[in-house]
Amino acid sequence: MEAGVFVVSAVVGLFAVASAVLGFIAEEKKLSPDDIDVSSGECEYPANAAFVLGICAVLLLAVAQIIVSSVAGCCGCCKPRAGASESRRVTGIVCCVFSWIAAIVAGVSFVQGAAWNAPVTRDTAPLCYYLKDGVFRRAAVLSLVAAVLGIKSYIMLRAAAAIEPKPDGQQPQQLAPAAAVATGYPQQYAYPPQGYASNQQFPAAAAAAPDQLYGQGPSTQYPPTKGYGEV
Template sequence: MASMEAAATVPLIVVVGLLGVTSAVLGFIAEAKKLTPDDIHVSGRDCVYPANAAHALAVGAMLLLAVAQVVASVAGGCCGCCRPAGGGASKKSTRRVVGVVASVLSWIMAVIAGVFYWRGAELNAPGTRGATFAGSFYEKCLVIRGGVFVRAAVLSLVATSLAIKSCVLLRAPAVEGGAGEPKPDGQNPPETGVAVGLPQWPAQGYGQAPYPQPAAQGYDQARV
């Protein structure tokens, strides 16, 4: 049973890892493709944002990260709450507590990364938006700052690592019974000790001979 559980965990870990890494890669690419102030055209008091790849990359990275988190949470049994009785780590074990904490932290990191992705996608979306005033006679167009997609990509990797750790801990089979607890029939290991038989002798008194003694026969008796 434990081997089947471990075999089913490996593909889930691979899927979560691929989704999370792909999300981070898209984030790094979006950082290189994002709009710069030179790409934005000013038309009167409107800012014209041209179509660019960073918008689609950010949306794709955000979706992949969300899917990775959902898969990891379902695989871990919804932080251990959806695991069947007797399956996975014991409810009172330290391993389960660490798994739940890792799952919560992974979601926090994923949410922060998603906010960065969403903000970057919003500011890189094609369209026309009004310029903002910076002073009395100065208008400017909003543009995303450098490093936003990089921070989102790094947080995606951290969230994926924590999600994988949580999945492994929460899906690990619990240790059944201690070394001294009896197990059901047919599950007890064979005894390795060798029983040595010793002869059992009846208790003898200190004043008695251990064996009956035959009557003494004298060789010098007179012949009849």
């Protein structure tokens, strides 16, 4: 894994885990029916740690989502890509969309839980409402799901961008003959190979007898021997 991917994943995961931990703690600290006082026909909700924990949790979740969406290019929509990596890009966009859906549901649950644990007085006596169980817990789990989907979206979109062809349509340059030999590609010659004469370059040689061209003419080193004829 590249250093940049590791850093982004670690930061986003850290914020998401912190948000989830605060959510689980808020679930244990939330107001119960016994904590609510009834005075003069009003329900008085005392100060509670779940209110602050819920606000901090939703802020951490928002920061995590903003970071992972920014580095991923706004879910891949700010820089649309196409080509061989189209399938990875679509997968990254789908993960990003579901990540935001989970984050929004988690954020609403955090805000709902914090609102019902705020230190206020409500004129609802003798019926005093309180937060049911599982709201903060659901938000904590969804914050982790949102972070996992966001990181997966970032990795998929980054991988799609890595194998994307150049936008200007330029193709890789042709290898030089020396580079072609070094890389194992066949070398093409634009001139006759060494050792072979061209008729255009040597017209006198082309007009010579074929046996003189190929070295089969009379030899001066070994003169011809006497011949015998029948009369």
